[in-house]
Amino acid sequence: MSADRINLLRTKVFDKSKWMQLPRDVVVGHDAIEQIPAVCEDLALGDSVLIVSGKQTRDVAGKRVEALLAGSYDVTTFTIDGGEPVETIRKAEAASAEAGFVIGVGGGRVIDTAKIAAYNVDRHFISVPTAASHDGIASSRASVPTADGNVSLAAEPPIAVVADTAVIASAPHRLLASGCADIIANCTATLDWELAHRLTGEPVSEYALTLARMTAEILFQNADLIKPHSEESAWIVTKALVSSGVAMSIAGSSRPGSGGEHKFSHALDRLAPGKGLHGEQCGIGAIITMYLHGGDWEAIRDSLRKIGAPTTPAEIGVDDETAVEALLAARKIRPERFTILDMGLTPESARNLVKMLYRE
Numbered sequence: 001m002s003a004d005r006i007n008l009l010r011t012k013v014f015d016k017s018k019w020m021q022l023p024r025d026v027v028v029g030h031d032a033i034e035q036i037p038a039v040c041e042d043l044a045l046g047d048s049v050l051i052v053s054g055k056q057t058r059d060v061a062g063k064r065v066e067a068l069l070a071g072s073y074d075v076t077t078f079t080i081d082g083g084e085p086v087e088t089i090r091k092a093e094a095a096s097a098e099a100g101f102v103i104g105v106g107g108g109r110v111i112d113t114a115k116i117a118a119y120n121v122d123r124h125f126i127s128v129p130t131a132a133s134h135d136g137i138a139s140s141r142a143s144v145p146t147a148d149g150n151v152s153l154a155a156e157p158p159i160a161v162v163a164d165t166a167v168i169a170s171a172p173h174r175l176l177a178s179g180c181a182d183i184i185a186n187c188t189a190t191l192d193w194e195l196a197h198r199l200t201g202e203p204v205s206e207y208a209l210t211l212a213r214m215t216a217e218i219l220f221q222n223a224d225l226i227k228p229h230s231e232e233s234a235w236i237v238t239k240a241l242v243s244s245g246v247a248m249s250i251a252g253s254s255r256p257g258s259g260g261e262h263k264f265s266h267a268l269d270r271l272a273p274g275k276g277l278h279g280e281q282c283g284i285g286a287i288i289t290m291y292l293h294g295g296d297w298e299a300i301r302d303s304l305r306k307i308g309a310p311t312t313p314a315e316i317g318v319d320d321e322t323a324v325e326a327l328l329a330a331r332k333i334r335p336e337r338f339t340i341l342d343m344g345l346t347p348e349s350a351r352n353l354v355k356m357l358y359r360e
């Protein structure tokens with residue numbers, strides 16, 4: 001091979017190079033929270049820490065983390081108590097700038113706020129989920145609601161994830177079921193990604209696709225084992241969420257875990273705020289998008305039922321007409337992300353789908 005050809009190949013390989021940032025320490029298990037001082041010591045992140053938590057999650061676990069670190073670190077806290085998300089991120093960012101590293105202890109909103117704040121001021125971030133409610137717990141992406149819909153932002157990839165299965169199992173079952181639905185949605189998100197690849201030439205990552213799909217598959221197979229307030233269930237789901245988050249980090253985007261069903265969920269966040277949880281809405285959306293892909297939508301519906309996640313808009317207090325509106329509005333959210341919902345859905349077809357697939 002000529003030197004020119006070798007140089008060309010090298011350039012191509014270099015152009016395609018990708019930076020994947022994955023967690024360094026992942027501790028999952030009973031009383032894992034007690035390991036936080038050891039994790040912080042292992043990572044040698046500095047001597048001051050900001051602990052971001054929510055109103056409930058501070059009581060559930062945030063205060064325990066504060067107490068565990070108080071003797072060895074200069075600890076400050078930031079509690080999220082509602083308010084406009086972007087404004088909250090700005091405040092958390094200002095607080096993070098004063099600390100050596102940031103720990104987020106809570107559900108999805110808390111973890112995302114902490115990981116964006118840490119990213120914006122270049123601090124390391126440790127993720128301490130108190131619920132297995134979504135797959136952002138180990139990923140380098142954050143999802144932020146704005147007036148124009150949810151935006152997916154680059155965020156600080158957690159340098160460590162500490163998931164205490166006792167804490168997670170004691171959370172309301174609805175949160176765990178929501179996390180399961182978020183993972184099950186990988187089935188349709190990956191189909192959408194492949195569709196976009198075939199239709200628009202969007203690059204795909206085979207590893208990210210396979211990992212995201214396999215994670216959903218494992219959950220399908222274990223759907224019978226997902227029970228309320230069981231630590232075994234918390235284990236299964238947390239490991240799946242970590243694996244799904246790693247798929248997103250490999251992809252460098254949320255594509256392996258977010259397709260048309262997520263756009264439907266983001267549309268519902270705007271049209272019916274405060275009704276369903278993120279993962280619940282994604283699971284409901286996945287039933288329709290799997291049907292449109294010609295796949296086994298009944299298997300999705302049945303697994304969601306077994307797990308205790310909702311399968312119809314009515315179950316989360318959303319009427320059919322709003323669900324139709326959300327299906328139609330979905331394509332306006334992040335329009336560059338092509339999905340099956342961009343393939344000619346009309347008001348009439350949306351209405352028919354909702355009527356046919358969302359029967360009790």
Ligand SMILES: NC(=O)C1=CN([C@@H]2O[C@H](COP(=O)(O)OP(=O)(O)OC[C@H]3O[C@@H](n4cnc5c(N)ncnc54)[C@H](OP(=O)(O)O)[C@@H]3O)[C@@H](O)[C@H]2O)C=CC1
Pocket residue numbers: 053054055056057058060106107108109110112130131133134135136137139141142143144145150167168170171172175178254277278279
């Ligand atoms: N980065 C990503 O890739 C992803 C991000 N997301 C984002 O995550 C958010 C949704 O996360 P989700 O967790 O569903 O919702 P929230 O973070 O809003 O949490 C829901 C509620 O559960 C409470 N809670 C959490 N843990 C416990 C517990 N152990 N015991 C009792 N209550 C608890 C929270 O309390 P408190 O009031 O203390 O917060 C909150 O009131 C959205 O903003 C979404 O956009 C979703 C998916 C992926």
Ligand SMILES: O=C(CO)COP(=O)(O)O
Pocket residue numbers: 134135136141142143144150151152182254257258262263
């Ligand atoms: O929820 C996610 C993956 O489960 C992230 O999705 P978005 O990029 O659509 O916010």
Ligand SMILES: [Zn+2]
Pocket residue numbers: 134135182257258262278279282
């Ligand atoms: Zn999701």
